Amino acid sequence: MRRKILRFDIDTYREITDALVRNKRRSLLTGFGIFWGLFMLLFLIGGGKGVKSLLMRNFEGFASNSIVIAANETTKPYKGFKEGRSWNLQYTDIERLKVLVPELEVVTPELPEWGLSATRDEYNVSCHAKGVRADYVKVETPSMKFGRFLNEVDVQQKRKVCVIGERIWQSLFPDGDDPCGQFIRVGSVYYQVIGVDVSTSNINIGGSSAESVTLPITVMRDLLNSGESVGMICAIGREGVNMSDLEGKIRQVIARQHYIDPKDEEAIMVLNMEVMFRIMDNLFRGVNFLIWMVGIGTLLAGAIGVSNIMLVVVRERTVEIGIRRAIGATPRDILSQIVLEGVALTIVAGSSGIVFSVLLLQLLEVIAQHKTIFQIDFGTAMAALLLLGLLGLLAGIAPARRAMNIKPVDAMRDE
Amino acid sequence: MLIELHNIHKTYDNGQPLHVLKGIDLGIEQGEFVSIMGASGSGKSTLLNILGILDNYDEGEYWLDGKLIKNLSEKEAAHYRNQMIGFVFQSFNLINFKTAVENVELPLYYQGFGRKKRNELAMRYLEHFGLAEWATHYPNELSGGQKQRVAIARALITNPRILLADEPTGALDSKTSVEVMNLLTDLNRTEKVTIIVVTHESGVANCTDKIIHIKDGIIGETTMNEQHKASVFGTSTIMK
Structure with a gap:
């Protein structure tokens, strides 16, 4: 027992x-x-x-192996140019980068403009605009609540259409209606809304996406009369490519074209997302x-x-x-x-x-x-x-x- | 002989050696009602602990029911205590968060009895002591006499060979003391339980049939007390 x-x-x-x-x-x-x-x-x-x-x-929707390039005043004299010179990135730089740096999958320009306001009827909201090409979606994946993003045809035909951010949609369409097809005024031009992007990403090239109006880059170019120059160039590496390794090469390509001292790090602003993510x-x-x-x-x-x-x-x-x-x-x-x-x-x-x-x-x-x-x-x-x-x-x-x-x-x- | 002690020695060593038992020889037969008397410090509690297998001794031999109780492991000691010895303490030592009936059935739990069987047996013992209606009460809801009766029921439930009572009336008033001593006497007479009572009160000792006096660690005189006239205060009294 x-x-x-x-x-x-x-x-x-x-x-x-x-x-x-x-x-x-x-x-x-x-x-x-x-x-x-x-x-x-x-x-x-x-x-x-x-x-x-x-x-x-x-960081949502943002390609982690992307890089953003922007121009800045030079800080070193080079080839007869003195320091403090302003220069601009140009459309030709895009082709040049594509050819000379084959590891890049996408190279796409962006034309930003700040300090605008968007208006519809009695509603008004401050915003900023950016002109992009259709392949910009590879850099920053939009998350569409209504409608669609810009496409090749919009860019080619210089259509006056826009994709608006969440904040702008909420301010201009307080009823929460589908705004597609409606017109809003940005600056002094009317654009037809074709989509609402509610992506929450705060890594934004040219300000928060919630407050931005995205236009075809061709429309933006005419508006700003910016000629051959572009505000920024975004590039994405092919899969398995380490962007940090490419940074030097990219700098070299740009520097040579614009007569910038290859050692002048500050003249070419490079924002490497990979480093940020790391x-x-x-x-x-x-x-x-x-x-x-x-x-x-x-x-x-x-x-x-x-x-x-x-x-x-x-x-x-x-x-x-x-x-x-x-x-x-x-x-x-x-x-x-x-x-x-x-x-x-x-x-x-x-x-x-x-x-x-x-x-x-x-x-x-x-x-x-x-x-x-x-x-x-x-x-x-x-x-x-x-x-x-x-x-x-x-x-x-x-x-x-x-x-x-x-x-x-x-x-x-x-x- | 149920209990045989030969030349038991016990020394406590708390910094300074204290020789408590200095050669105890003792024999107790089955069915005897014995008291061990002595002043405090005489070694009677130590003797009780050894009899109850609660403590070891240094020298000599202790035979209990034909088994030599010496150098037992804790497990064996617990086993023998559980099977052969029932304890009744001065302060009752009931478990406070258990009801009367749960206290009584606890020894059976350690023998591995099922709950139903335990409960049945415990209720029978409580009934026998007239405590059936108090079965589901907690110890703090019982009077001193009732507590001691519960404790006695707990001690007896395993049907032990000996019942060891350490000052069983120490915490009781004179009236309940008489009741408890009568209960023990009755158990001895009718159930033939071997009972050893340790006390320093002559009145309590007087209730038993044989009084063993212990003094300074050795057995003094042993008084046969069938007539219960040992008390200087007369028969049938419990000095308080």
């Missing part, structure tokens, strides 16, 4: 739940440490994820590392707290354990009681920690609009629970040892 090692059946279960439920205060106290540790860890992980996805929205990636890796550090620290502090409380509890239960020993409990019985109580408490408190953090993260997700992901995944929760279990086991060692060393005589002494 002797019990086996760590037997677990309905009797043991009742024995454990009774001990926990009938000593609510200390169960709550111990459980709270576990609950809080797990909650904090998961909440931090979820929060980190949310911040990351919030920030990543700024910086962001590193940043997030750092943030994640920090989150895990803090989270595990919290969990560890929780575990130490639990260990402490359990030590006090065992001290408080000396008489009870002594009585149990006197009436026939073996040290193993006591150990299994303490350990199983700990396990039961960990499971209950740990799951509530998970549930609570999941609920709170879900709430954040609802508040933080669409596409922001705060929620932790199942694997993360399980990993955290496992980690907690391990820590709980470690935390339980000292109290369990003390409990096992309680002699039945202690029950009588401890009055």
Whole structure:
């Protein structure tokens, strides 16, 4: 009739739940440490994820292997030209880059103009315009709510059509109607709206896409009377090409054409998205590392707290354990009681920690609009629970040892 | 002989060695009702702990029901305690968060009985002691006498060979003390339970059939007390 090692059946279960439920205060106290540790860890992980996805929205739709080139005043004298000379990128530079740097898949110009205002009836909003070609979509993928983006024919035929950003659509069409086919005035020219781009990307060449009016570059060119010069050139590398390696080559091609000192880094502004993305990636890796550090620290502090409380509890239960020993409990019985109580408490408190953090993260997700992901995944929760279990086991060692060393005589002494 | 002690020595070593038991020889037969009397510090509690396999001894031999109880592992000791010995303590030592019936059935839990069987047996014992209606009450809802009766029920439920009572009336008033001693006497007479009572009260000792005096770690005189006239305060009294 002797019990086996760590037997677990309905009797043991009742024995454990009774001990926990009938000593609510200390169960709550111990459980709270576990609950809080797990909650904090998961909440931090979820929060980190949310911040990351919030920030990543700024990069959404933007080709990560792209590069943007713009002209700036020279800072070095070269070939008889003195420093401080203004120069412009030109349409010919596009062809030149395509031929001389075959690793580039797309090379496309952009003509920006700032400080405009868009008007429709009584509605008015400040905006900026950019003239692009149809292949610009490869640089910055639009996310069309209504209509379509510009196409080759729009550009060729110099159609006075435009794609408007989300802010402009909201300001000029406050009813939220489909604006396609309607006319808006930008500057002094009327354009027909053909689409609404709601892309959230904040890496924008020439200002936020929410506040921009995108026109065929040919229309823009006539409007600005800009001749052969272009504001910026965007280029995308072919798959597998490292843009940082191409940067030097691109600079060289441009510099030679425009008589710029090849060492004059500031004359040719090059914005390498790949570098930006790499910086962001590193940043997030750092943030994640920090989150895990803090989270595990919290969990560890929780575990130490639990260990402490359990030590006090065992001290408080000396008489009870002594009585149990006197009436026939073996040290193993006591150990299994303490350990199983700990396990039961960990499971209950740990799951509530998970549930609570999941609920709170879900709430954040609802508040933080669409596409922001705060929620932790199942694997993360399980990993955290496992980690907690391990820590709980470690935390339980000292109290369990003390409990096992309680002699039945202690029950009588401890009055 | 149910209990045989030969030349038991016990020394506590808490910084300074303290020789508590200095050669105890003792024999107790099945069905006896014995008290061990002595002043505090005489070694009677130590003797009780050794009899109850709660403590080890350094020298000598202790035979309980034909088994040598010496250098047992914690597990074996727990096993023997569970099977052969019932304890009744001065402060009752009931588990506070368990009801009366749960306290009584606890020893059976450690023997591996199922819940239903345990409960049935425990209820039978509680009924026997007139506590059936208090079965679902917690210890702090019971009077001292009731608590001690629950404790006695718990001690007896495993059908032990000996019942060890350490100052069973120490925390009770004189009226309940008489009740508890009568209960023990009754158990001895009708159920033939071997009972050893440790006390320093002559009145309590007077209720038993044999009084073993212990002084300074050795057995002094043993008084046969079938007539219960040992108390200087007369028969049937419990000095308080």
